Amino acid sequence: MSKADLYIMSCGWIKIPAQALIRDRSSDEIIVVPVPVYLIKHPKGNVLIDTGLSSEFIQTSGTTQNDFGLEIQLNKDEYIINQLKKVGLDKSDIKYVINTHLHWDHCGGNKDLTESIMIIQSPEWDSANNPEYIAKKYYVPRLFNQHQNFSLIDGEYDLYDDGSIILVPTYGHTDGHQSIRVKVGDRYLLLTIDTAYLREAFERRILPNIAVDNEETILQSLDYLKQQQDAGDVLFFGHDYQDFIKVSDGSPNKVTEEMLDLLI
């Protein structure tokens, strides 16, 4: 097998006003976006990047609402533990969970991944436990604060020290947000996560309406993404439906080096 195999899936879907993600869009335009989760099968241990929506949102049909009234959809099949079964994995097969940040749609499955080590940037841990942020519902502690085995890092971190999975700080969206560079063949797919929700937002350099406490820092992180793109990384955006369906039908789909060309 190659050094590492990347799979992309969606652990739920969110209906959201486009303006929330691109601030100059019309206020009545509603879009549906995926909640991407990434699995890397690696010889030294399988890795998940984020864990999607919580099982408490599973519906047999239709949609439900999250803590602040966003409409969301999660079928049983789409819950992270059930998605893993589709590629023959059990929760005990996941060595590390990289939480890019601890927003509700990125850590919902954490509570069921009790045997994994969760890796986050240390400023993210401080923010997620900040009573002011919790009161504002930026963070929902019942979704992540399970006294699990959190490992805190500061700055860039090469997980297996072989260049296959590199965590890079892209602060701004949250105080400790990180993006991930994953080697696919000879190239890197840079998972922007929520530094750029959509390709259009990145290309037009338009910020969202939500989660923008620190605009200057987000812009610096966008500069970093651009610099990496110019150096050859292929970018995969945090919640971009059009890009998502090029590489995944929702279930875990393996991403080949050839498929990266679809994302340029």
Ligand SMILES: [Zn+2]
């Ligand atoms: Zn977020």
